Amino acid sequence: MSLEIQNLHVRIEEREILRGLDLTVRKGETHALMGPNGSGKSTLANTIMGNPNYEVTEGRILFNGEDLTEADPDERARAGLFMAFQYPATIPGVSVANFLRMAVNARREEPIKVKEFGSMLGENMELLKIDRQFTSRYLNEGFSGGEKKRAEILQMAMLKPEIAVLDETDSGLDIDALRIVSGGVDALRGPEMGSLIITHYTRILDYIKPDFVHIMLDGRIVREGGPDLADTLEEQGYDFIREEVAAADAS
Amino acid sequence: MPASSADWLADARQAALEAYEAEPVPTWRRSGFWTTSLRNLDVDALEPRRYEAVADAAELPAVVRDALDDEPGALIVQRGGSTVHLRVDDDLAAQGVVVCSLEQAVADHGDLVREWYMRRLSETEGKFPAATAAFWTGGVFVHVPKNVRVERPIQSVYVIDEPGTAQYAHTLAVVGEHAECAIREYCLGDDIDGQALHAGAFELYARPGAKAKVAHFQDWGRGEIYDISTKRVEIARDAHVSWVPVHLGGRLTKQTLDIVTAEPGSDMRHTGLYFTERDEHLDLFTTDLHEAGHTTGDTVWKGALTGESRASYEGLIEIVENAQESHTYLQTHQMLLSQKAKGDAIPSLIVKTDSVSASHGGTVGELDEEQIFYMMSRGIPRIEAVRTLVEGYFEEVVQRLDDPGLEALVRRRIGEKLLAAEDQVREFVGHRAGAAQEA
Ligand SMILES: Nc1ncnc2c1ncn2[C@@H]1O[C@H](COP(=O)(O)OP(=O)(O)OP(=O)(O)O)[C@@H](O)[C@H]1O
Numbered sequence: 001m002s003l004e005i006q007n008l009h010v011r012i013e014e015r016e017i018l019r020g021l022d023l024t025v026r027k028g029e030t031h032a033l034m035g036p037n038g039s040g041k042s043t044l045a046n047t048i049m050g051n052p053n054y055e056v057t058e059g060r061i062l063f064n065g066e067d068l069t070e071a072d073p074d075e076r077a078r079a080g081l082f083m084a085f086q087y088p089a090t091i092p093g094v095s096v097a098n099f100l101r102m103a104v105n106a107r108r109e110e111p112i113k114v115k116e117f118g119s120m121l122g123e124n125m126e127l128l129k130i131d132r133q134f135t136s137r138y139l140n141e142g143f144s145g146g147e148k149k150r151a152e153i154l155q156m157a158m159l160k161p162e163i164a165v166l167d168e169t170d171s172g173l174d175i176d177a178l179r180i181v182s183g184g185v186d187a188l189r190g191p192e193m194g195s196l197i198i199t200h201y202t203r204i205l206d207y208i209k210p211d212f213v214h215i216m217l218d219g220r221i222v223r224e225g226g227p228d229l230a231d232t233l234e235e236q237g238y239d240f241i242r243e244e245v246a247a248a249d250a251s
Numbered sequence: 252m253p254a255s256s257a258d259w260l261a262d263a264r265q266a267a268l269e270a271y272e273a274e275p276v277p278t279w280r281r282s283g284f285w286t287t288s289l290r291n292l293d294v295d296a297l298e299p300r301r302y303e304a305v306a307d308a309a310e311l312p313a314v315v316r317d318a319l320d321d322e323p324g325a326l327i328v329q330r331g332g333s334t335v336h337l338r339v340d341d342d343l344a345a346q347g348v349v350v351c352s353l354e355q356a357v358a359d360h361g362d363l364v365r366e367w368y369m370r371r372l373s374e375t376e377g378k379f380p381a382a383t384a385a386f387w388t389g390g391v392f393v394h395v396p397k398n399v400r401v402e403r404p405i406q407s408v409y410v411i412d413e414p415g416t417a418q419y420a421h422t423l424a425v426v427g428e429h430a431e432c433a434i435r436e437y438c439l440g441d442d443i444d445g446q447a448l449h450a451g452a453f454e455l456y457a458r459p460g461a462k463a464k465v466a467h468f469q470d471w472g473r474g475e476i477y478d479i480s481t482k483r484v485e486i487a488r489d490a491h492v493s494w495v496p497v498h499l500g501g502r503l504t505k506q507t508l509d510i511v512t513a514e515p516g517s518d519m520r521h522t523g524l525y526f527t528e529r530d531e532h533l534d535l536f537t538t539d540l541h542e543a544g545h546t547t548g549d550t551v552w553k554g555a556l557t558g559e560s561r562a563s564y565e566g567l568i569e570i571v572e573n574a575q576e577s578h579t580y581l582q583t584h585q586m587l588l589s590q591k592a593k594g595d596a597i598p599s600l601i602v603k604t605d606s607v608s609a610s611h612g613g614t615v616g617e618l619d620e621e622q623i624f625y626m627m628s629r630g631i632p633r634i635e636a637v638r639t640l641v642e643g644y645f646e647e648v649v650q651r652l653d654d655p656g657l658e659a660l661v662r663r664r665i666g667e668k669l670l671a672a673e674d675q676v677r678e679f680v681g682h683r684a685g686a687a688q689e690a
């Protein structure tokens with residue numbers, strides 16, 4: 001049970017953004033992905049999810065052994081992939097509750113019973129300390145940055161993916177919200193879920209201890225290690241890695 | 252003798268007939284690509300048709316029965332040229348509410364009708380307003396007396412279910428001082444095989460302090476029904492009207508829809524919706540006219556186009572001289588859902604005074620690919636995502652109907668239209684996704 005990315009090259013508007021990226025995330029594992037602005041982290045997340053704006057020119061994405069490189073996003077989602085968006089879209093006229101019901105039903109033969117849905121929703125809202133009335137608002141319309149991130153994690157909690165990619169879910173959260181949302185993500189972790197957490201800060205990693213840390217630079221993963229790599233990075237910034245990479249390229 | 256033999260009305264009809272005969276059949280042109288032409292309509296082949304009344308609503312044409320899913324307080328149905336059904340609940344009658352044909356009202360409430368008849372309409376507005384004023388039969392009259400509050404909606408229906416029909420329609424509604432009511436008028440057509448015409452007039456007067464909810468639901472079906480109508484709402488001092496015209500079908504529709512805040516304190520909420528398909532042609536011009544200071548308005552119009560349809564919405568806010576302290580805004584949006592559909596949505600503003608706030612905005616757009624991707628990333632198939640987004644787009648205006656029965660009907664019809672257009676929408680959206688990938 002795993003997501004395997006092999007030699008991934010991705011282009012947007014004639015520019016190569018990902019340049020041969022390899023990464024494997026197994027169920028039950030937590031990976032952190034860090035990298036400077038513009039290094040291609042969101043590009044990777046979007047490509048994993050099948051955003052049609054991103055063109056894969058080389059390489060493959062395998063999920064549980066199956067090649068999903070050309071699959072439509074809805075197919076990937078139903079197979080068990082999930083992405084929490086860095087910038088989630090607004091869906092006017094569709095309430096959070098209705099949207100969740102639609103998404104839950106999309107992966108079932110029989111529509112979920114009202115009661116079952118209600119109790120599942122109640123539990124997850126409790127977990128993420130979300131107000132009842134929140135679910136009758138239109139999805140992301142007029143949501144604050146923090147509310148949008150919470151709504152993303154609420155969706156993850158409801159959809160129970162096998163592999164989740166969280167793109168900067170911690171950005172824009174205040175300290176309390178960060179604790180609640182990270183706590184929620186942590187509670188959802190387990191042997192049944194693997195996650196790839198894209199972040200700029202080690203703070204979220206205090207709540208969600210990663211098993212592996214990957215550092216991305218210019219569309220490639222250039223360093224991999226354990227949780228302490230994140231700390232080294234926080235202390236020294238990206239420059240030391242840039243220098244190392246430059247030295248390695250030169251030799 | 253029929254009520255319409257009243258002298259004053261005979262004179263009015265005569266004047267209208269003269270105006271009608273003096274006017275050529277119009278063609279409406281605007282700069283750009285837009286023309287509304289009646290060259291394909293054979294008016295001379297049409298005639299008013301007469302029908303027997305039916306006491307039992309179950310005997311009404313199916314297209315009417317299908318749209319009646321809840322029990323209105325009063326129901327009046329005009330089929331072709333004849334009023335075929337009238338039912339007014341006892342409690343409404345006991346409150347002094349009058350709902351009947353306009354012909355009947357001329358006989359029974361002559362003074363009241365004469366006081367209001369065509370106050371805000373004129374036979375000099377063009378060939379079709381003149382024709383309606385000269386030739387109307389049946390018609391609808393509604394009067395809610397001062398201080399009366401009507402709970403259940405008052406419903407009028409104009410139906411055309413045979414080709415060759417010319418229906419000249421006139422509705423007059425007066426909502427008395429501090430009265431409250433909901434009026435909904437349906438224009439329904441069967442899927443006739445051939446041509447028909449509905450030339451209509453609607454006028455409503457909300458007297459001081461009144462509160463009225465007014466809905467127009469138009470669905471002329473798949474036949475060749477032409478609708479050329481003028482609708483006007485006047486709101487007096489401290490009165491409030493929420494008006495929601497819904498256009499869901501008709502071969503060609505040309506309508507003028509005006510709402511006038513006529514005295515200080517009057518307030519309008521004006522909400523419109525249209526969905527065109529196949530080769531339909533829709534041409535709407537609305538005016539929010541602020542005739543006095545301290546008036547307020549809030550207008551939203553939304554439309555969607557499929558097939559090879561054409562839709563033009565032009566919305567004007569006009570604030571006259573000395574109407575200071577008026578606050579109003581108008582928003583209009585149009586969504587193209589097929590490659591061959593074409594339309595525009597034009598807001599405009601004429602302000603002849605100062606110290607007012609008036610804003611307007613308009614967009615014509617397509618579905619947002621990022622929204623579709625977002626929904627698909629949750630497992631929702633593309634076509635369902637598209638349907639949900641279009642329904643969500645309309646939801647804001649549907650909710651402003653504030654009438655659960657009618658809301659359900661509008662949602663159902665939009666759903667059906669989207670389903671019917673599924674292939675073109677899929678092709679259109681898919682084509683754009685492909686283009687994005689190539690870019
Ligand atoms: N839709 C797009 N159109 C054009 N360029 C894009 C698009 N998406 C990403 N890019 C470009 O690709 C590069 C990588 O962007 P990406 O969003 O993946 O970076 P990131 O690592 O997520 O950055 P951040 O930390 O700021 O979120 C950037 O140079 C960006 O400008």
Ligand SMILES: [Mg+2]
Pocket residue numbers: 041042043086167168
């Ligand atoms: Mg990013």
